[in-house]
Amino acid sequence: MELVKPLSGEVSVAMAAPPEEVWALVSDVTRIGEFSPETFEAEWTHGASGPAVGARFRGHVKRNGVGPVYWTPCKVTKCVPNEVFEFVVLAGGPLNRWGYRLEPSEGETLVTEYFRLTPNLMMRGYWLVLGRLRGRTNERGMRTTLERMRAVVES
Template identity: 30%
Template sequence: MRYADGPAAEYEIRIAAAAPRVWELVSDIDLPARMSPELHRVEWLDGATAPAPGARFTGHNRHPKIGEWQTVSQIVTVAAEREFCWAVLDTGGRFGAPVADPAQSLATWRFVLEPACGHVLVRHSVRIGPGASGLSAVIARMPDREEQLIEARLAELRTGMAATLKGIKALAEG
């Protein structure tokens, strides 16, 4: 597994609720901050107040080994009751030249909903790269441990996705 290959992680859950209710929750950018072990706060940028392609928001993150940092994310896809996707950008040039193009994001996050009779299957996923990130900087210092570093980071992200989806399930079914 190599960073250049765009490693990914996914977690899925069945939610016994109507698709509009599940959509309302997954498309709320504030919700993951209430449930994630890493993302702690978000705020809309540029006057945006709701998810729409091109809208941007800041994420405030915290990790016991990494510390605190902020990211800027740009919403890429909003397909009601089907898909919500955003790209995390290095607009400040923290890891190299500033990046504002979602195609060069440091990560891409996605919720995909598959409504069915009596439930919605929700997949939450992340693809790392192709843009430079904190993980790629660590890999550059320890290239012989690239696979281990990626696996460890994906496991952390999967844990966060599980917490977020379990929280969404509890809210939607409650």
């Protein structure tokens, strides 16, 4: 048994929809409030109006649905339509990387949401103390997000 869980995680859900329909949801950050249990709204910033590498946005977060509410600045790092949408949360530098991979397969799309914490000393300490709990919370949140997206694209 590992003492420190890896600084990452992912969850996959198959959706009975083409990649184009799923892409429209995962790459439109202004809709995240419909799906995420923690990020209840987001908006493009710095002149961005849609997904593109380098585009910036900010997410309004309420951690675990309780506690303090705060804005997180983000920057898109990968944007390949119908394949991958990824961004980093910025806090003086990249702190946490989140993304979605889309893989078409016989009339459906396998969607994988993932995260990876930047392995700096502060994050390793955080993960050592709270990693197991935070990892489970992240995985539950990703599954909730993807299940809510699936309900939209399959309706």
